[in-house]
Amino acid sequence: MSDVYIGGIDMLAFGKYPERSVESLGGEAALGALDDAGLSIRDVQALYAGSLMQASANPGQRILKEIGQTGIPVVNCANACATGATAFREGWTAVKAGLYDAVLAVGVEKLAGAGMLGGGGSKGISSEGLLGSDSMPCVFAEAGMEHARQYGTTFEQFAMISVKNHHHSTMNPKARYRMETPLEEVMNAEMISYPNTKLMCSVNVDGAAAAVILSEKKVKELGLSSRAVKVRASVLMTDPYTPRDQVMPDVNTCTRNAASAAWEMAGVGPTDLDLVELHDCFATAEVLHYENLGLCADGDAPKLIDDRDTWLGGRIPVNVSGGLLSKGHPIGATGIANLYEVSTHLRGDAGERQVEGARLGLTHVIGLGTCCGIHVLEAPSS
Amino acid sequence: MSDDAAAAGPLPIVPYLKLPEGGDPYLEGHRCAACGAYFLGQRDVCGACGARGRMEAVELSRNGELHAYSITHRSFPGIEVPFVSAIVDLDGGGTIKTNLIGIDPDPEKISMGMKVEVVFQIAPRKDREGNEYMTFAVQPANRGD
Ligand SMILES: [Zn+2]
Numbered sequence: 001m002s003d004v005y006i007g008g009i010d011m012l013a014f015g016k017y018p019e020r021s022v023e024s025l026g027g028e029a030a031l032g033a034l035d036d037a038g039l040s041i042r043d044v045q046a047l048y049a050g051s052l053m054q055a056s057a058n059p060g061q062r063i064l065k066e067i068g069q070t071g072i073p074v075v076n077c078a079n080a081c082a083t084g085a086t087a088f089r090e091g092w093t094a095v096k097a098g099l100y101d102a103v104l105a106v107g108v109e110k111l112a113g114a115g116m117l118g119g120g121g122s123k124g125i126s127s128e129g130l131l132g133s134d135s136m137p138c139v140f141a142e143a144g145m146e147h148a149r150q151y152g153t154t155f156e157q158f159a160m161i162s163v164k165n166h167h168h169s170t171m172n173p174k175a176r177y178r179m180e181t182p183l184e185e186v187m188n189a190e191m192i193s194y195p196n197t198k199l200m201c202s203v204n205v206d207g208a209a210a211a212v213i214l215s216e217k218k219v220k221e222l223g224l225s226s227r228a229v230k231v232r233a234s235v236l237m238t239d240p241y242t243p244r245d246q247v248m249p250d251v252n253t254c255t256r257n258a259a260s261a262a263w264e265m266a267g268v269g270p271t272d273l274d275l276v277e278l279h280d281c282f283a284t285a286e287v288l289h290y291e292n293l294g295l296c297a298d299g300d301a302p303k304l305i306d307d308r309d310t311w312l313g314g315r316i317p318v319n320v321s322g323g324l325l326s327k328g329h330p331i332g333a334t335g336i337a338n339l340y341e342v343s344t345h346l347r348g349d350a351g352e353r354q355v356e357g358a359r360l361g362l363t364h365v366i367g368l369g370t371c372c373g374i375h376v377l378e379a380p381s382s
Numbered sequence: 383m384s385d386d387a388a389a390a391g392p393l394p395i396v397p398y399l400k401l402p403e404g405g406d407p408y409l410e411g412h413r414c415a416a417c418g419a420y421f422l423g424q425r426d427v428c429g430a431c432g433a434r435g436r437m438e439a440v441e442l443s444r445n446g447e448l449h450a451y452s453i454t455h456r457s458f459p460g461i462e463v464p465f466v467s468a469i470v471d472l473d474g475g476g477t478i479k480t481n482l483i484g485i486d487p488d489p490e491k492i493s494m495g496m497k498v499e500v501v502f503q504i505a506p507r508k509d510r511e512g513n514e515y516m517t518f519a520v521q522p523a524n525r526g527d
Pocket of ligand 1: 414415416417418419428429430431432433
């Protein structure tokens, strides 16, 4: 089977686009990715569109009506917070299988101004506040407290994640927020669901990102070898049964299973990585994923935080884009935007926030319900 | 309307809360006889091992241990805060999520691993038709009341 590459990739700055439609945002990202690869929409053989809120309303076809209605196959998908990664992986699968040589994956979401997410509708009366809370900040707080129980992780250590990611975002012109948030400010922000304060919750924003996925043959034909980023692993996993998962979604087992599949597919391990963009939907979540992704041994995440190993310049920089906490989290776009971030570093184009000499990077997203997407990317041969 | 609701008695907030006539409320689990996995709510196929027709209804214990929690200060509109959202492992099997009551919503006061017990109470809200609901919570065990 062919090796598969990202031949072009782009994202819109995350933020608020009240006047713009989903297809307009998605279309602009798609054109940006095509320009990056030096291709036209006429070169694209299939489109994979991810949008959690819009998947049932043909966002892919609407994007093509904006940028070129070529009549190609379109797949629209929703898969919780793994929506963008799922769209990308569908494209990867088709190219890997030899069905196509050039496809497009687009992730797009309009989420600015959306309230707190979580909880489903139910018959009878709402159980919120009677049977605990189904809000996302609470669900991920409970997962963080399980870690605190096991390893003594402190409120301050959780809060430091947010200090770091906000700091990183000051160097990213595409981040929603670009401001330093000192530790006291993070800890004293409005408490949403202990230990997650408002500054420890991801930001609802509008956004779009797109990637051109190419076969090895196409990369050579187009002379893109010095720019194309190799996809060393593409993995999607769901949650196997674990005893508490009916009331406490198990984001750990799902991520661990996806990570071990990724190591096997890529033939590398966590110590080979130069940077990681992981799913910091809440500050508590990032701590769990340090261990789930093998960036440190189980129980060592608090030490990793204290030693500042995951800051830019540290042993294994995590979320140098600013992460979901500060760059923003437009759900369907998130899983392609993190591929954009890692690809940008692997091409040496990340400017002020460049991870020096980055050769191998990992992206991770996880959506409740539960699904985890992981990609391992390798720098162009140059 | 409230008279009718009272005559019918409260409805369970979730299907796995059972309200036997003339008996005490209890939580019902379903246990797989093939692999021992516990579930809340009725089912015919085991989600853990896939066995069919091996699920057995069991009364879950009223005693358990606080596994993890969060203190929710901001919830959905109209929900009274703060409250403690708790994950509780019940003795003998089964895990539930509910409010932890009878304790200050303060991380200094709450310790994971503490023993708790399930209590049943009428919910403070009714549905659109005015029906009353029975809900449940957990409180620190052995409070002597
Ligand atoms: Zn079973």
